[in-house]
Amino acid sequence: MKKISIIGSGILGLSIAEYLSRDKKNGTDIQIISTNNTLAGSYAAAANLATKGQLYGRDKHFQVKLDAKKCYQNWIENLLKEVKSEQNIKTVFKIGLGVDFFTSEFNRDKHYRRVKQNDDELRNKNLPIDFILKEGKRKIIYQQEGWVNSFILMQLLTDVLSKRKVNFINKQFTKIDLDKLSEVGHKHNIIFCTGAWTELLLRDLEIPIPEQMKKTKRMTVGTTFYGKNIFENYSEDYVLMEKIAENMKTKVTMSGPIENQSISSSTLKINDINIFNETELFEKNKELIKLCSESFANEPYLTKTNIKNLEYKTGVRIGYGHSELVIEKLNLKSEHTTGYVCAGAHKSGFLFAPMVGTLLEKLF
Ligand SMILES: Cc1cc2nc3c(=O)[nH]c(=O)nc-3n(C[C@H](O)[C@H](O)[C@H](O)COP(=O)(O)OP(=O)(O)OC[C@H]3O[C@@H](n4cnc5c(N)ncnc54)[C@H](O)[C@@H]3O)c2cc1C
Structure with a gap:
């Protein structure tokens, strides 16, 4: 029997487990070993599915992201079906338009020059020619943006995996666990999906750090705010709205349908996952909420009463x-x-x- 241990139960660990447990015929035995760290990024994510402005950037995974958006709806529908959930797909996932709001036409045009895509490249990727368009004087509209309810998706994946008898073990994975797994006589795959804790863990386990993780690290702590009906002027035509401040650096993303909206953006660079300045994060969050509360013509904005009703969650994320x-x-x-x-x-x-x-399977 093949054995697979997935370390970490964030969105990547759960999604990998879901994929690998689809076909139980080959007798694979899967377990997920994870702590419930309150700072895990997956539990603080908005979760918008944004690809805007990344088409020919340095993102080598852009095509994967486009492919993911194409299969998202089916994926969610199958998961709902498997656990016989009554949940309407529209409350979980939606694909639609995204919009950026700028403070001036000058700023809008400056940004548009950066993100505008070449028609031939769009055709090559089977994307519409109006993938990114200027609208009015201060907007850019993006096609095929997406949004998923992160809480429902995480719960749904957990339910599906439990139904498929994937074993969840709530514990910190250490060198002792690695040694035990290595002793077992049969073939065993161990997949580390430990988010921002990965590097520390691999060092503890005395496993050489992989090449891609030696690149410049971006570790940030950020907050997502959640609420129901929180914006005035919020249009259901869009799944993703971004307000960009006059300085073009501060921006805030509003995503989701009216009954489940989220606001995210503020991030604070950190060097050590265990140390961050709460006051500095609080100040950043104030800036984010302020930008959300400013109203330019017909843009969504937060009122003082709505600000009071916001819930929030803080988490850490990492990129290399x-x-x-x-x-x-x-x-x-x-x-x-x-x-x-x-x-x-x-x-x-x-x-x-x-x-x-x-x-991941391509590496097996
Ligand atoms: C504020 C904020 C907003 C975001 N918004 C979005 C968004 O809108 N859209 C989007 O796609 N992404 C968003 N992200 C990014 C997203 O959260 C990450 O891409 C995602 O969480 C990465 O998932 P992961 O599974 O790699 O890691 P994590 O979610 O961090 O999960 C890692 C897991 O490993 C466990 N673990 C760690 N060490 C050990 C150990 N030694 N033993 C056992 N378990 C261990 C942790 O407890 C945790 O459960 C956001 C992130 C933040 C912080």
Whole structure:
């Protein structure tokens, strides 16, 4: 029997487990070993599925993201069906328009020059020519943006995996656990999906750090605010709205349908996962809420009463260089065990979710 241990139960760990447990005929035995760290990024994510303005950027996973958006709806529908959920797909996932609001035409045009895509490239990727369009004087409209309810998706994946008899073990994975797994006589795959904790853990386990994780690290702590009916002027035509401040650096993303909206953006760079300045984060969050409360013509804005009703969640995320996702085989000493790492989706763990299992399987 093949045995697979997935370390970490964030969106990447759960999605990989979902993919690998689809076909139980080959007798694979899957377990997920994880702590419930309150700072895990997956529990603080908005979760918008944004690809806007990344088409020919340095993002080597762009095509994967486009493919993920195409199969998202089916993926969610199948998960709902499997656990016989009554949940309407529209409350979980929606694909639609995204919009950026700028303070001036000058700023809008400046940004448009950066994100505008070449028609031939769009055709090559089977994307509409109006993928990114200027509208009026201060808007840019993006096609095929997406949104998924992160809480429902995480719960749904957990329910599906429990139904498929995937074993959940709530514990901190340590060197003792690695040694135990390596002793077992049969073949064992260990997949590390431990988010921002991955590097620390691999060092503790004395596993060489994979090449892609040696690139410049972006570790940030951020907050997502949630609420119901929180914006005035919020249009259901859009699944994603971004307000960009006059300085073009501060921006805030509003996503989701009216009954379940989220606001995210503020991030604070940190060097150590265990240390961050709460006051500094609080100040950043104040800036974010202020931007959301400013109203330009017909833009959504938060009122003082609505601000009071916001709930929030803070989490940590990590990225390495410009490659959004680190997915690599590890160099383990044991001959029975093969190790893999899947981490580092700084902004888009939820966008990778339906594709990450396929990507990993290519390494097997
Ligand atoms: C404020 C904020 C907003 C975001 N918004 C979005 C968004 O809108 N859309 C989007 O796609 N992404 C968003 N992200 C990014 C998203 O959260 C990440 O891409 C995603 O969480 C990465 O998932 P993961 O599974 O790699 O890691 P995590 O979610 O961090 O999960 C890692 C898991 O590993 C466990 N773990 C760690 N070490 C050990 C150990 N030694 N033993 C056992 N278990 C261990 C942790 O407890 C945790 O459960 C946001 C992130 C933040 C912080």
